[in-house]
Amino acid sequence: xxxxxxxxxxxxxxxxxxxxxxxxxxxxxxxxxxxxxxxxxxxxxxxxxxxxxxxxxxxxxxxxxxxxxxxxxxxxxxxxxxxxxxxxxxxxxxxxxxxxxxxxxxxxxxxxxxxxxxxxxxxxxxxxxxxxxxxxxxxxxxxxxxxxxxxxxxxxxxxxxxxxxxxxxxxxxxxxxxxxxxxxxxxxxxxxxxxxxxxxxxxxxxxxxxxxxxxxxxxxxxxxxxxxxxxxxxxxxxxxxxxxxxxxxxxxxxxxxxxxxxxxxxxxxxxxxxxxxxxxxxxxxxxxxxxxxxxxxxxxxxxxxxxxxxxxxxxxxxxxxxxxxxxxxxxxxxxxxxxxxxxxxxxxxxxxxxxxxxxxxxxxxxxxxxxxxxxxxxxxxxxxxxxxxxxxxxxxxxxxxxxxxxxxxxxxxxxxxxxxxxxxxxxxxxxxxxxxxxxxxxxxxxxxxxxxxxxxxxxxxxxxxxxxxxxxxxxxxxxxxxxxxxxxxxxxxxxxxxx
Numbered sequence: 001x002x003x004x005x006x007x008x009x010x011x012x013x014x015x016x017x018x019x020x021x022x023x024x025x026x027x028x029x030x031x032x033x034x035x036x037x038x039x040x041x042x043x044x045x046x047x048x049x050x051x052x053x054x055x056x057x058x059x060x061x062x063x064x065x066x067x068x069x070x071x072x073x074x075x076x077x078x079x080x081x082x083x084x085x086x087x088x089x090x091x092x093x094x095x096x097x098x099x100x101x102x103x104x105x106x107x108x109x110x111x112x113x114x115x116x117x118x119x120x121x122x123x124x125x126x127x128x129x130x131x132x133x134x135x136x137x138x139x140x141x142x143x144x145x146x147x148x149x150x151x152x153x154x155x156x157x158x159x160x161x162x163x164x165x166x167x168x169x170x171x172x173x174x175x176x177x178x179x180x181x182x183x184x185x186x187x188x189x190x191x192x193x194x195x196x197x198x199x200x201x202x203x204x205x206x207x208x209x210x211x212x213x214x215x216x217x218x219x220x221x222x223x224x225x226x227x228x229x230x231x232x233x234x235x236x237x238x239x240x241x242x243x244x245x246x247x248x249x250x251x252x253x254x255x256x257x258x259x260x261x262x263x264x265x266x267x268x269x270x271x272x273x274x275x276x277x278x279x280x281x282x283x284x285x286x287x288x289x290x291x292x293x294x295x296x297x298x299x300x301x302x303x304x305x306x307x308x309x310x311x312x313x314x315x316x317x318x319x320x321x322x323x324x325x326x327x328x329x330x331x332x333x334x335x336x337x338x339x340x341x342x343x344x345x346x347x348x349x350x351x352x353x354x355x356x357x358x359x360x361x362x363x364x365x366x367x368x369x370x371x372x373x374x375x376x377x378x379x380x381x382x383x384x385x386x387x388x389x390x391x392x393x394x395x396x397x398x399x400x401x402x403x404x405x406x407x408x409x410x411x412x413x414x415x416x417x418x419x420x421x422x423x424x425x426x427x428x429x430x431x432x433x434x435x436x437x438x439x440x441x442x443x444x445x446x447x448x449x450x451x452x453x454x455x456x457x458x459x460x461x462x463x464x465x466x467x468x469x470x471x472x473x474x475x476x477x478x479x480x481x482x483x484x485x486x487x488x489x490x491x492x493x494x495x496x497x498x499x
Contacts, residue, residue, distance in 0.1 A: 002137040002162045004069035006169060006204045007033055013176050018208045020059045022227060023183070026208065032062060035123070037131035039067025042122065044132065046115050048098035050145070052076040053190065054087060054109065055102045056213040060119055061190040062199040063126065064100065065144065069162070072135030074142040077191040081480050084108045090147055093157065093361065139163035144196055145361065146290050157361035158290045160196075167354035168293040169200050171328040178207035185223060185232040187212045192481050194233060194263060194286075197294035207231070217245035224253045231258040233286075235482030236266040240421075243273040251277045262286035262295070264482045265391065265407060267414045267421075268320050275308050287322035287389060289375055293355040297331060297387045299323030314382075320411065321386045322379075329353040332372065333381055341380075346405075348393060349377045378405065395486055397426035397434050402464055404436065406486075409457065409465050413438060416456045418446035423476050425486045427469065427494050435468040439489050441475060448472075469493070 010019070011033040018026040027035075043051050051068045053060060053076070061077065068075040076097065078090055087109060091097055099116045101109055106118045117125070137143070143162045147155040184207050188194040202209045210227045212220060215238055223229065234242070239261055242251075259274075259281050266285065275283060282301035288294045299321055307319035325331045332340045333347045341347045350372040358373035359365045367373055378396060379389040390396075390405035397404040406424035413422045421441040426434035440453060448456075450470035458466045477488040 001139065001166050002069045002134070002141075003143050003165050003169075003200060004036070004066050004134055004137075006166070006200060007036060007066045008134075009175065010203050010206060014206050017180065017206055019203065020062065020209050020211075022210075023208065027059065029203070029206075032066070032203075034131060035063050035126050036066035037070050037133075038126035038129040039063050039122070040070035040132035040135070041129035042125045043067065043071040043073055043098055045129075046098045047096055048073055048115070049095040050074055050076050050097040051100065052078055052091060052094060052097040053100045054078050054080045054105045055100065055119055055190065056080060057186060057188065057190050057195060058119075058211045058213055060100065060123070061195060062203065062209075063123070065196065065199055066203075067126070069137060069143060070132050070134050072137050072141070074145050076145045077196070078147065079189070079191045079480075080105055090155070090157075137162055139166075146191065146193060146196070148290060156363070158357060159359040159361060160290075160293055160357050164293045164355050164357045165196075165200060167328060168197065168295070169204050171355065172295060172326055173201045173205045175204055176206045178202075178205040180206075181228070182206075182230045183208040183210055183227060185210050185212060185220070185227070185229040187215045187220065187232070187234060187238065188263070189480060192263070193288070193290045193294050198233060215241075217242045221245075221251065221253060224256055228255040229253075230255055231260070232256065233260040233262070235263040236261060236270060237264070237478055237482040239266070239274050240270045243270060243277050244420075246277050248273075249277070250279070253278070253281075256281050258282045258284065258301075260284040260286050262288065264484065265389065266320075268411055269414045271319060272308065275304065285321075285323055287387065291357050291359075291373060292329075292351055292375075293357065295326055296329045296351050296353075296355075297322045297325050299386075318386055321382075321388050323387065324385045325351075325387070329355065331381065331387055333379060334372075338368070343381050343383045346378060346380045346390065346403075349375045349379045349387070349389065351375060395425070397424075397436055399426070399429075399434050399436055399464060400432045404465060409436070409438065409461065409467070412457055412460050412465075413440070413453070416448065416453065418443050418448045419453075420444075421476055423484055423486065423489060424467065425489050427490065429468075436465070437469040437471065437489075437493060438467040439471045439473050439476060439493075441473055 010029045015030040019029045019032045020027045064075045100122045144160045146158045283304040285299035286295040287297040310316040352371040358367040409424040420443045423439045429435040453470045477485040
């Protein structure tokens, strides 16, 4: 079953519903189906082996996803924020790509022998083309190729097959499960797995999609009200900016029923403020990776309500968890020797199931002999199957032989009065191997001193968790998808170790 069958089912089941855009003049599922089949014809006419996009989030993504599937070639959404040389390098790995780029990017990408269409040109050709019949891709054919962010190394190209993506959709969404009034606001970029997943799940559930190409708190709240948005997905940095904008008040968003967050670690104080700002909204934490076709664990609305209302520490702590595995997915935690650990023990998070790819272009599958994919995230499972993610394995600080997860220190520091944002990281040290460092962004008009920060943490954590160095900074480095770039902090603040 190819992903194009998800759209075929939508067209047959509720074709006249608005699929994309405003409830007044948006495109229906019938329109989306026709454009996607036309897009397949355009891809075939240009002899494309891949359909690559360099574009902001918008209606182009679902058309390319489904159009590529009808044509039997994978869609390759690229990061439009990359430099032209970096985009050239990624495009060079694709055999005969049809490149579709927003007008701001198209001219810079034109090269002899490379077919580049602007978004407007491509959509016009797709609209005028004779609709293609389905190519009927095989389950294990690639449907989408996504390049990893490359924050610590050269980007790898993740292969997501039709079987991976369809398994994710069927395991997490009910066909036609959305009411006719339901709509989702999508703000994540198209080259992020969450953008791909939202296009597929919204189509299968029958939910109207509204795109916000460039995020701002005011723009987000205005769009929610104007379009009567019922659900939205944000990364933690977006949610933090929204609650900062509200400044302790309640959000004026009467239509909003559900708010999902993910893509990076959510600071507990930010989540608590958001739950206060949106008291009637169902919150969901979705944890997943590109290699797992999006979400593999969910902390649902009832979990949030029980945790925020709890006085018992164990239940309250679940507000900081990623929830439990979704249907069809098995999650484990293992030690350095590859042995699965008992509940409560910290190790590397591993996952297996039909939605898990774990394959890369030029590398192949990295699944082990039992089908496990190593996420490179550290964490633990509790006795009830709730997953706690401490962060990337590379982020663990080893100070004097003791492993320190930045999340533990950050959770405590984020509650300090006057602290707006913070990050904990390791710096080289001759005596201890690594020393603990913290970068702190102060609230406007406040300036905690380094001694105050260290004293605050010393009173709440073990002495080994007290930072050796504290840096007061104007802002922390984040990627466009809200991931903290700790390596930038290490590069900025590392100094030669004492000789």
